[in-house]
Amino acid sequence: MYDIIIVGAGPAGLTAAIYARRASKKVLVLEAKNYGGQIINTLDIENYPVEAHISGFEFATKLYEQAKNLGAEIVFEKVTEIRDNAGAKEIVTPKNTYKAKALILATGSENRKLGLPKEDELIGKGISYCATCDGAFFRKKNVAVVGGGNTALEDALYLSDIAEKVYLIHRRDEFRGEDSTVNQLKAKDNIEFVYNSTVSKLISEDRLNSIEVTNTSGEKRIIELDGLFVAIGRIPENQNFAKLIKLDQAGYVISGENCMTNVEGLFVAGDNRTKEVRQLVTATADGAVAATAAVKYINNIQ
Amino acid sequence: MAILEGNKNNFEELVLNNNGKVLVDFNAEWCGPCKMLKPMLDEVAADRDDVSIVSVNIDDEDELSAKYGISSIPCLVLFENGAESKRSVGLIPRDEIENLIGGK
Numbered sequence: 118m119y120d121i122i123i124v125g126a127g128p129a130g131l132t133a134a135i136y137a138r139r140a141s142k143k144v145l146v147l148e149a150k151n152y153g154g155q156i157i158n159t160l161d162i163e164n165y166p167v168e169a170h171i172s173g174f175e176f177a178t179k180l181y182e183q184a185k186n187l188g189a190e191i192v193f194e195k196v197t198e199i200r201d202n203a204g205a206k207e208i209v210t211p212k213n214t215y216k217a218k219a220l221i222l223a224t225g226s227e228n229r230k231l232g233l234p235k236e237d238e239l240i241g242k243g244i245s246y247c248a249t250c251d252g253a254f255f256r257k258k259n260v261a262v263v264g265g266g267n268t269a270l271e272d273a274l275y276l277s278d279i280a281e282k283v284y285l286i287h288r289r290d291e292f293r294g295e296d297s298t299v300n301q302l303k304a305k306d307n308i309e310f311v312y313n314s315t316v317s318k319l320i321s322e323d324r325l326n327s328i329e330v331t332n333t334s335g336e337k338r339i340i341e342l343d344g345l346f347v348a349i350g351r352i353p354e355n356q357n358f359a360k361l362i363k364l365d366q367a368g369y370v371i372s373g374e375n376c377m378t379n380v381e382g383l384f385v386a387g388d389n390r391t392k393e394v395r396q397l398v399t400a401t402a403d404g405a406v407a408a409t410a411a412v413k414y415i416n417n418i419q
Numbered sequence: 420m421a422i423l424e425g426n427k428n429n430f431e432e433l434v435l436n437n438n439g440k441v442l443v444d445f446n447a448e449w450c451g452p453c454k455m456l457k458p459m460l461d462e463v464a465a466d467r468d469d470v471s472i473v474s475v476n477i478d479d480e481d482e483l484s485a486k487y488g489i490s491s492i493p494c495l496v497l498f499e500n501g502a503e504s505k506r507s508v509g510l511i512p513r514d515e516i517e518n519l520i521g522g523k
């Protein structure tokens with residue numbers, strides 16, 4: 118039996134582990150993929166207090182080592198179910214069932230996919246969710262960016278310096294992103310705006326070679342390209358836990374700044390909960406709040 | 420076995436003329452997930468003598484990465500008897516690397 122099990126080794130989960138270990142609790146962190154969460158692809162973080170510049174990899178590795186050196190156990194298994202058994206928490210992975218007195222969910226969010234056939238098999242063969250990671254492979258090629266928020270705009274701007282031509286496909290005729298970025302984009306001569314349109318088909322042989330877009334009047338157009346960058350936001354992956362905890366319509370765990378959920382002894386930290394600002398500094402803050410609340414909960418039930 | 424640095428001059432000798440299994444790791448200095456994959460590849464290299472691992476820096480070796488159609492890294496490509504047999508894109512855990520390489 119662990120005191121505290123934390124699901125997710127991103128910034129929120131690892132910070133919770135640090136706080137829980139410093140309170141001398143027995144801590145297990147379960148992680149489905151890699152430590153560090155979504156930040157590991159980011160080349161340069163410029164808004165985390167104290168460090169003016171740090172790469173996502175370095176941020177993640179330092180945090181991981183800090184948690185590990187304090188004695189947190191970190192195991193790479195995906196949590197598929199959580200149960201509340203008369204207060205004791207059971208955490209199920211394909212390999213094991215773990216038990217803990219308190220549980221912190223810090224599962225973050227995932228790239229939202231287009232939801233089109235063949236999308237998964239074309240990842241790395243023309244489809245990407247990260248322009249700064251994969252943009253370099255599209256030098257002097259034709260690419261498209263799908264989306265209308267800041268990420269999509271910044272991706273288009275970044276790619277316009279590398280690629281021959283960039284199509285920016287957006288389902289509306291105005292952007293949600295910042296005006297200054299929109300103006301920078303409009304000043305570029307290799308960006309074509311494809312408004313009021315969505316991607317309706319991915320066309321490939323062994324790799325992506327074109328897409329079909331459909332506009333709001335139902336007209337279809339084929340765009341030949343080498344790369345498609347999907348930047349239509351992120352979604353929380355809380356479905357596995359929906360039986361036990363309350364989620365909002367978008368799938369976020371309903372919680373306030375105290376990181377509590379509708380279940381006693383079950384806390385939530387980071388991007389996967391309802392909140393306004395989803396950033397490293399708010400994720401790590403949640404980690405501290407959730408761990409402190411979990412420690413208090415355990416000390417009270419004993 | 421140590422991980423060898425692959426380039427366009429030695430790729431034929433290290434990979435294509437090898438009758439066994441060779442796992443080629445396409446990576447770059449700026450790629451965070453590649454750096455996270457590296458220690459796991461080091462472990463596999465130390466543990467297994469039935470596979471050679473070759474690291475290719477895509478910034479230095481754009482010819483090789485274009486030839487193998489790399490468009491996202493990290494990308495692991497398994498060669499058996501000099502021919503590509505499997506590939507995996509993105510950071511994967513140690514046991515999936517083992518699965519990709521297959522049994523001893």
Ligand SMILES: Cc1cc2nc3c(=O)[nH]c(=O)nc-3n(C[C@H](O)[C@H](O)[C@H](O)COP(=O)(O)OP(=O)(O)OC[C@H]3O[C@@H](n4cnc5c(N)ncnc54)[C@H](O)[C@@H]3O)c2cc1C
Pocket residue numbers: 124125126127128129130147148149150151152153154155156158159161162163164165194195196197223224225226227354357386387388389395396397398400
């Ligand atoms: C491209 C990009 C750039 C960014 N740049 C910045 C920036 O410059 N500054 C900034 O402050 N923020 C930035 N952010 C936001 C920041 O990365 C997030 O706010 C932060 O990572 C959230 O941390 P988290 O721990 O809540 O979630 P995540 O980082 O998403 O970590 C969650 C972890 O939980 C794991 N997990 C999920 N489900 C399960 C399961 N069922 N079982 C086990 N493990 C599971 C995931 O694999 C993941 O490792 C950026 C985000 C992106 C995508």
